[in-house]
Amino acid sequence: MYQLLNRPAVAITLMLLPIAGFFVYFFILRYNIPWFDEYENIPYFLQRFLAATTVQEKLDALLRPNNEHRVLYARLVVYGQYLLTGGLNFANLMLWGNLGLVVIFGLLVRTAQRQRLPLAALLPLPLLLFTAQNYLLTFTAIYTLQYLAIIMLVMATFYALARPTWPRFGLAIGLGALATFSMGNGLLLWPAGAVMLLVQRRWPAIGVWLAVGAVSIWGYFSGYPVQQGNTEGFAYVLAHPGQTMAGFLIFAGSVLDIFPAWAIEKRVYLPFVGGLAVVGLLAVWIIRLLLWQLKRTRPEPSFFETFLLGCALFLLANMGLIAVFRIRFYFGIVLHSSYRTYSLVLWAVAWLVLAGMLPQTRRAVLMPVAWSLFLTLNLFTYFTYLPEAIQRRKHLQGLTFNQKYSQTGLGGLRNSALSRWINELNATMHQRGWYDLPRPAIAPDETRLLTELPPPVIANQDTTNAADAPKLTIIQHPDYVTITSDEPGYWLGMNRATYLIFRSPAHTYLMLAEPNRPTGWRPFSAMPGWLVPMPKGMVQPGQYRVGLYRTAPTGNRIEWRNEVVVVE
Numbered sequence: 357m358y359q360l361l362n363r364p365a366v367a368i369t370l371m372l373l374p375i376a377g378f379f380v381y382f383f384i385l386r387y388n389i390p391w392f393d394e395y396e397n398i399p400y401f402l403q404r405f406l407a408a409t410t411v412q413e414k415l416d417a418l419l420r421p422n423n424e425h426r427v428l429y430a431r432l433v434v435y436g437q438y439l440l441t442g443g444l445n446f447a448n449l450m451l452w453g454n455l456g457l458v459v460i461f462g463l464l465v466r467t468a469q470r471q472r473l474p475l476a477a478l479l480p481l482p483l484l485l486f487t488a489q490n491y492l493l494t495f496t497a498i499y500t501l502q503y504l505a506i507i508m509l510v511m512a513t514f515y516a517l518a519r520p521t522w523p524r525f526g527l528a529i530g531l532g533a534l535a536t537f538s539m540g541n542g543l544l545l546w547p548a549g550a551v552m553l554l555v556q557r558r559w560p561a562i563g564v565w566l567a568v569g570a571v572s573i574w575g576y577f578s579g580y581p582v583q584q585g586n587t588e589g590f591a592y593v594l595a596h597p598g599q600t601m602a603g604f605l606i607f608a609g610s611v612l613d614i615f616p617a618w619a620i621e622k623r624v625y626l627p628f629v630g631g632l633a634v635v636g637l638l639a640v641w642i643i644r645l646l647l648w649q650l651k652r653t654r655p656e657p658s659f660f661e662t663f664l665l666g667c668a669l670f671l672l673a674n675m676g677l678i679a680v681f682r683i684r685f686y687f688g689i690v691l692h693s694s695y696r697t698y699s700l701v702l703w704a705v706a707w708l709v710l711a712g713m714l715p716q717t718r719r720a721v722l723m724p725v726a727w728s729l730f731l732t733l734n735l736f737t738y739f740t741y742l743p744e745a746i747q748r749r750k751h752l753q754g755l756t757f758n759q760k761y762s763q764t765g766l767g768g769l770r771n772s773a774l775s776r777w778i779n780e781l782n783a784t785m786h787q788r789g790w791y792d793l794p795r796p797a798i799a800p801d802e803t804r805l806l807t808e809l810p811p812p813v814i815a816n817q818d819t820t821n822a823a824d825a826p827k828l829t830i831i832q833h834p835d836y837v838t839i840t841s842d843e844p845g846y847w848l849g850m851n852r853a854t855y856l857i858f859r860s861p862a863h864t865y866l867m868l869a870e871p872n873r874p875t876g877w878r879p880f881s882a883m884p885g886w887l888v889p890m891p892k893g894m895v896q897p898g899q900y901r902v903g904l905y906r907t908a909p910t911g912n913r914i915e916w917r918n919e920v921v922v923v924e
Contacts, residue, residue: 357724358476367475370727371482374734375458378486381738382454384850385745386495388447388794389752392767394498397422398446399781399790401431402438419537426576429509429538430501444791446497453500456508457485460701463511468708471660476723477711483730484611484704488738490696491745499694502539507671507701509535510545514666517549518659525561529568536572541674543573548669552662555649592684599687604679605631607690608672610699614737615879616744620688622877627691634706638668641709660712664705671702693744740879743848747870750853754866756797758894761806762863769893798855798866799907805857805864810901810916826885828902828919835892837921839902842885846871856888857903857914858921863896866905895923 360366390398404417419426433452437444464481493499513535517528532549535542546569553562593600602624609630613623645661657665675698682689689695707726714722758765759782768775785791796802826843839856846854848871858865869886902919906912 358720361476361479361724361727362474364475367479370479374482374486375461377738378457378488379454381488381742381745382451382494385749386447386450387749387752388445388791389756390446390766390791391496391752393422394446394496395767395778395781397427397430397498398434398444398449399785402434402444402790403781403784405431405435421580425502425540426537427498427502427539429505429534430498433501438790443789444785446791449497450495450500453497453504454494456500456504457697459508460511460704461485463515464704464708467515467660467663468711471658471712473708473711474719474723476727477708477719479723479727480707480730481704483727483734484700484707487700487734488741488745489611489613490693490700491741491748492693493695493697495745495748496694503694504697506535506539506542507697509538510542510548510670511667511701513545514549514552514663514670517552517666518663520556520558525564529565533568533572536576540576541677543576544670544673544677545666546573548666548673551646551669552666555645555657555665556662557649557656590680593680596683600679600683602628603683603687603690604676605635607631607675607679607695608635608699608702609633610691610696611703611733613691613696614733614740616693616741617873617882618879619873619875620691623691634703635672637710638672638702638706641713642668660708664709664712667705668702668709671698671705674698675702693741743871746848746850747868750848751868751870753794753798754855754868756793757802757866760793760795760797762865762896764894764896769891770896798905799912801912802905804914805859805866805905808914810859810903813901813918813920825915825917828917830902830919830921837890837892837923839888839890840885841869841887842883844884846884846886851907851909853907854886855905855907856890857905857916858890858895858900858923859903860896860898860900862898863900865890865895865900869904892923897924898922 361370401417401420404420405414408414408417418428418431433449434444437449437452461481465478468478468481488494493503509531513528513531516524516531528549532542532545535545546565549565550562550569553565606624606627609627609632612626612630614626615623642665645657645665649657678695678698679690711719711723752766755765759778763779764770764775767778782793826841829840831838831840846869854869855866856869858867867888867890869888872882872885872887874880874882900921900923902917902921904915904917906915
């Protein structure tokens with residue numbers, strides 16, 4: 357088996373198949389819809405940048421922080437798309453961002469080839485990187501141009517830095533500065549890069565690197581208006597050290613988060629074990645490498661070791677920061693899909709570290725087994741995460757309908773400054789010919805929901821008497837109205853879904869009916885039916901008639917119910 361996997365034709369085919377499968381999945385599910393922070397980072401930036409009349413104003417537009425991050429790379433890509441096409445396409449921005457995975461894969465492959473690792477050692481890499489696990493990142497333009505791009509930029513920086521030549525060092529300096537201003541996490545590349553130079557004993561380069569890093573960090577925080585409670589983050593860590601460490605390990609092992617439909621408290625066990633294993637492996641390798649260099653008991657580290665050392669330090673530090681500053685908001689964030697790329701790349705780096713440590717005799721045994729395991733994991737997570745990605749797409753389509761016809765949905769509460777601002781940006785993009793929200797948002801006949809009048813409410817009539825009409829349970833909460841149903845056999849597909857309709861004389865809102873989640877330990881066994889949490893803050897006050905909008909390949913239909921909901 358090992359000899360078969362090492363044949364160039366076989367190995368190259370097996371490496372390309374996961375990449376091709378990932379992009380087929382991407383092109384089938386991608387959508388051209390902006391969401392929340394994307395309005396500030398994409399159309400608002402472009403509006404400000406094009407209106408700027410001085411170099412200083414253009415720099416201000418490029419470097420204006422979004423939350424705690426400056427996102428220079430993302431905004432350069434947005435401007436580049438505008439120059440090439442004259443408009444904005446969020447699906448194509450997602451595509452460009454996801455191509456960063458190809459760059460990351462290429463850097464790891466080139467590094468392994470420089471170490472003369474066998475082709476079989478490369479086979480797990482595309483299975484780890486090109487997966488459905490990080491679907492929230494995959495299908496959000498700003499996430500790919502921020503979280504994924506920063507890993508790509510930092511790894512490209514370290515790839516140049518690991519070559520002990522001054523021209524490559526100059527390239528690393530330039531890439532490092534770009535990465536610094538492309539996300540706050542990019543600041544971590546300077547200490548990680550300093551460790552790389554330290555083990556190579558490049559003393560003059562260390563001085564220059566630290567000086568440029570200090571200037572870059574000062575520039576990043578110069579005029580920095582946003583602070584997000586870092587003091588509270590440290591206080592939380594001191595009060596909950598065990599929870600923070602557990603969160604860090606769960607984050608590191610989140611590649612093994614294979615049942616996303618489970619509740620968080622059930623999902624953490626496999627990732628915790630995986631995190632212990634991968635962090636333990638890297639910790640032992642890093643400590644040994646540093647001790648060897650301090651004691652000078654072996655030659656200077658190879659390009660392979662230096663590059664992977666920088667990547668591992670950067671990724672582990674990122675995970676540590678997220679555990680420190682984010683767990684206090686919500687522990688489940690360590691399994692958040694938009695952060696998953698950090699774990700996927702960490703595992704790819706750890707795999708190459710392990711492959712480089714193994715003697716040839718053990719490689720012949722371990723590598724076919726590892727490839728089989730990672731192939732099974734890759735395929736299985738498509739099976740469990742594809743429904744999550746479809747649900748996310750359907751959910752955003754419903755919110756797009758609300759944004760188009762009721763001016764609230766893709767960010768901001770009703771009548772809020774944010775909601776009005778998003779409407780203004782949508783109008784600006786339309787007027788300038790940059791972008792329009794998808795038409796239709798869900799299905800060609802969706803305008804029926806705006807024109808078809810529901811029949812009058814009949815007192816004491818039970819609308820669940822029809823054979824296919826599910827019973828609805830409506831519960832008023834302070835911030836939400838939840839509607840649940842025990843409808844049997846409900847499921848979502850690319851062209852199949854049920855949306856709850858809220859209809860008043862003035863407004864029509866839709867919200868996706870989400871299939872019930874498993875409540876026990878059986879990951880594929882959930883109670884029949886669905887749940888709709890309708891945020892009151894998205895809906896204008898009034899009395900709403902409830903209905904169901906069902907879409908299916910065989911045709912769409914509207915089912916008006918006798919229930920009425922009052923939103924204050």
